Amino acid sequence: MYEALKREIQSFENRTPGSHAAHQRASHRLPLGVGSNFRIYEPYPIFVRDALGGRLHDLDGNEYVDFNLCFGALMAGHCHPAVVRAVEERFKTGTMFGMPHELEAELAEEICARFPVEQVRFANSGTEATMHAIRLARGVTGRDRIIKTEGAYHGVHDSVMVSVKPKPDQFGDPEAPAQVPSSAGVPAGTIANTLVAPFNNLQAVERLFERYPGEVAAVIVEPIMMNVGICMPEAGYLSGLRQLSSRHGALLIFDEVKTGAKLARGGACEYFGVKPDLVCLAKSIGGGFPLAAFASSKAVMDAIAEHKVFHAGTYNTNPVVMAAGLATLRQVLTPAAYDHINRLNQRLVDGHRKIITQAGLSAYAIGAGANGALMLYPRPLRNYRDWIAIDVDLWKHYWFGMVNRGVLPQAHWWDEQWTISVAHTEADIDRHLAAFAEVAPALARAQQERSPKAESVRAGS
Numbered sequence: 271m272y273e274a275l276k277r278e279i280q281s282f283e284n285r286t287p288g289s290h291a292a293h294q295r296a297s298h299r300l301p302l303g304v305g306s307n308f309r310i311y312e313p314y315p316i317f318v319r320d321a322l323g324g325r326l327h328d329l330d331g332n333e334y335v336d337f338n339l340c341f342g343a344l345m346a347g348h349c350h351p352a353v354v355r356a357v358e359e360r361f362k363t364g365t366m367f368g369m370p371h372e373l374e375a376e377l378a379e380e381i382c383a384r385f386p387v388e389q390v391r392f393a394n395s396g397t398e399a400t401m402h403a404i405r406l407a408r409g410v411t412g413r414d415r416i417i418k419t420e421g422a423y424h425g426v427h428d429s430v431m432v433s434v435k436p437k438p439d440q441f442g443d444p445e446a447p448a449q450v451p452s453s454a455g456v457p458a459g460t461i462a463n464t465l466v467a468p469f470n471n472l473q474a475v476e477r478l479f480e481r482y483p484g485e486v487a488a489v490i491v492e493p494i495m496m497n498v499g500i501c502m503p504e505a506g507y508l509s510g511l512r513q514l515s516s517r518h519g520a521l522l523i524f525d526e527v528k529t530g531a532k533l534a535r536g537g538a539c540e541y542f543g544v545k546p547d548l549v550c551l552a553k554s555i556g557g558g559f560p561l562a563a564f565a566s567s568k569a570v571m572d573a574i575a576e577h578k579v580f581h582a583g584t585y586n587t588n589p590v591v592m593a594a595g596l597a598t599l600r601q602v603l604t605p606a607a608y609d610h611i612n613r614l615n616q617r618l619v620d621g622h623r624k625i626i627t628q629a630g631l632s633a634y635a636i637g638a639g640a641n642g643a644l645m646l647y648p649r650p651l652r653n654y655r656d657w658i659a660i661d662v663d664l665w666k667h668y669w670f671g672m673v674n675r676g677v678l679p680q681a682h683w684w685d686e687q688w689t690i691s692v693a694h695t696e697a698d699i700d701r702h703l704a705a706f707a708e709v710a711p712a713l714a715r716a717q718q719e720r721s722p723k724a725e726s727v728r729a730g731s
């Protein structure tokens with residue numbers, strides 16, 4: 271670890287003794303001291319006291335402008351008044367029934383009005399949404415295999431815990447990646463059924479279809495890869511997947527857990543003008559509550575209606591979460607909200623670009639809808655294997671530097687991205703940029719010192 275990074279981490283430790291103590295306590299009773307593996311990082315994670323709108327406070331009372339927003343699940347911001355009101359009302363009339371009620375159809379109608387789908391079933395997490403969508407695709411086609419993207423994350427059920435972050439010594443041929451288990455405990459048979467292709471590589475997908483004729487139930491893809499910062503689909507990639515899937519009798523599943531609410535009212539389907547067979551939604555559609563959905567045509571969803579494919583869940587469509595979802599889609603994520611967020615994101619991306627150039631940093635900034643990222647990479651990423659070349663220490667230097675200046679720029683981990691919420695203001699964007707302007711020159715210096723060219727010059731001198 272280099273000196274400038276060490277200084278930022280020391281400063282973080284000086285500012286956050288409360289988080290350190292809370293983490294030590296939690297570590298006795300929770301593996302890693304956290305409730306989800308993505309929340310742990312060195313030296314210890316920030317523990318939260320409270321959050322409201324676009325602001326968050328840690329246990330030591332430090333305030334952050336929050337662009338992490340629960341891994342992008344809070345385009346509504348924390349505790350949006352419309353969501354809070356709707357939920358408070360529902361608290362008085364029963365929190366769960368395990369019986370039908372009218373909010374279910376209301377929310378399904380809202381989703382069908384935004385996305386090119388005819389029917390919806392609800393769930394409680396993105397993991398559930400992709401799990402049910404894949405089972406439905408298997409049930410409808412009578413096939414077992416699926417194709418997923420190398421490096422893509424679709425939740426933690428067995429079928430998609432394959433090649434999520436495969437290591438270079440495991441991932442094999444770039445044109446035909448190996449199927450690498452991402453956790454112990456995933457059955458070998460399941461791994462064999464999850465075929466892997468690189469993002470932005472239609473030929474690799476086509477080869478898999480040809481190698482396993484009549485065996486592939488579905489292609490599941492995140493329309494913008496948001497598990498490697500932000501990696502955009504090249505022109506023709508998503509429509510190419512559409513054509514290949516149709517030609518080979520497989521269903522195309524868009525995992526819109528992250529993109530769904532945040533790219534446009536109709537998610538990636540609208541943004542890219544491509545119609546998948548199944549759409550998976552979660553995160554920002556719930557306005558801060560555990561709401562997820564998978565949706566498709568009536569013809570596909572009929573497999574559920576005909577009792578061919580089973581879908582159920584005690585907590586599905588509980589009225590509190592349905593009310594939160596309805597308030598979010600009807601009152602928060604309005605056309606005006608998208609305009610506001612797009613404007614702020616443009617300001618943030620443009621500001622980053624200016625600072626990157628001024629500092630001489632080899633990096634780029636990219637935005638899409640409510641999402642954006644500083645990518646410490648010299649040119650636009652094409653796939654997961656580009657992303658693994660990112661200098662992780664440099665990224666940590668950026669993240670701790672921003673956090674020490676009161677801006678939570680994104681979730682910790684260089685595979686994430688920032689989220690703009692309806693609660694953010696121009697002043698918040700300018701604060702974000704001011705912090706980056708302070709950090710960028712030190713980053714550029716560190717980058718130059720650490721570049722292989724600089725090392726060979728040093729070694730030769």
Ligand SMILES: Cc1ncc(COP(=O)(O)O)c(C=O)c1O
Nearest residue numbers: 395396397423424425492527528
């Ligand atoms: C693209 C994508 N799909 C699925 C999931 C899983 O969602 P959840 O964490 O709600 O299970 C995530 C979570 O980050 C995601 O980013």
